[in-house]
Amino acid sequence: MNKKLVARRFNHSVSTYQQYASVQKEMAARLVANLPPGQRIGRILEVGCGTGYLTGLLAGHYQSAEIIAVDIAEKMVAEARKLNDCPRIRFLVGDAEANEVLQQVGPVDLIISNATIQWLAFPELTVSRWHHLLKPEGWFIASTFGSHTFRELRKAFAVTESNHHLPPSRHALSMKTKQEWQQILTAGGFHVRKLDEQLRPFVYENCRTFLRSIKATGANYSESGHSLTKERKLLQDMMRIYDQMFKTDGGVVATYHLLYLYGWKGEGSGRKW
Template identity: 30%
Template structure:
């Protein structure tokens, strides 16, 4: 998986915020499918964290599903949060927090449910991100998310590979690696599954334009700097043409779905969990021994 240049990624999303919803067809579909999975969960969350909220598409649906809950929209791009702030019922706007998913400015056990759509691929340290999610979830709380798998934009990646050896398309983690990260973070009962969705375009220019508006332009730390010349773009377009089917160019996405629970008794991170009651019993025993010796 590539290292993300967070400053560059944030700048991309700041620029694309106002037009993002006009092309975010796939992201909305992913959010709808993710939220539909809550139908099978018995949960009455008081506080929900929309992690990587973007323009806040999921907020209205979450408010409708959980009318008594308070929603926190968190994103690392201010411009995205300005769009999200307008979502939901006017008398109960979401609380907006500009922060990185890898370092959440929330108290331990602050939320009952974390919903995250198409965000984790922008995290460089997934273990740290999941540890932060576990920390801010109350015991028994739920994390539900989508992200992208390694087959995402496979055609574009392979077309670029025939042009040069530079990194032009991000690589993505396999769902088994993400599941392993959930286990390392000490989540309970992690579940992962995947499906493929395909968008089609009249030409390469349309695909590249959508990716730019989505803020999904290349943000890899080792990306090529500078503008792509006409000759290389022409070579890329020629290479992509071999995928054309029924007059359209496909862009395939591997969508990963995951959910996991915060255990009822959270283990101490980096150590052994010791019940408070046993510490109190030991403290009383030590006090008794000290009093006996002093006598």
């Protein structure tokens, strides 16, 4: 994972992010609707706050909590500051995986993250650092994209590459399975209290519109190894194939595989959900 590239992509998408981030907003709303009941939450670390959509919802939900919202992309943080004028929110530009940043944050009752942890470079190490940062009985709650996300796109690329007699290559960020996240949380010291998943189909006018919306939310990270010229030709053919293969009423379909993780830092199975 090239973090400079990740930050650059998100900085670049700052003016379009809010308009195109429908899936991310839906995920944020579901996170807030399913927060653990009956616990006093005094301090919160939000990982990857972006333009601050979840940050605002959290400030409304926990009306006396202090929120430290961290993001690696400075333009996203500037936008979040502009959109969330609340004295209880402290915004920080930084890498939420880094010890120096976590030391600045200090102990918290809740670590929460929406649509971000798929960007972690060292998920195992980072999750155990977050476990360490949490106070006893604290929660780590996150939404992310699972391994079936954009399965249509992978299929369309595979068919295109095979038509071009090319070996299959990676064209989207590889996402983890539900089981992989479960293992990462458990190895990090958490009791996994809940792990929900949802296949959420979205309809776009065509493949080009779909790709444009991914770009507008900064998520156009590719690990493919083809040259740019080859890439352009492949992309054109792939879009044509996608439009044929995944046609549906009103356009083409693209599936988001949404995961919701709930890890608890407590003793045994003491706390009931």
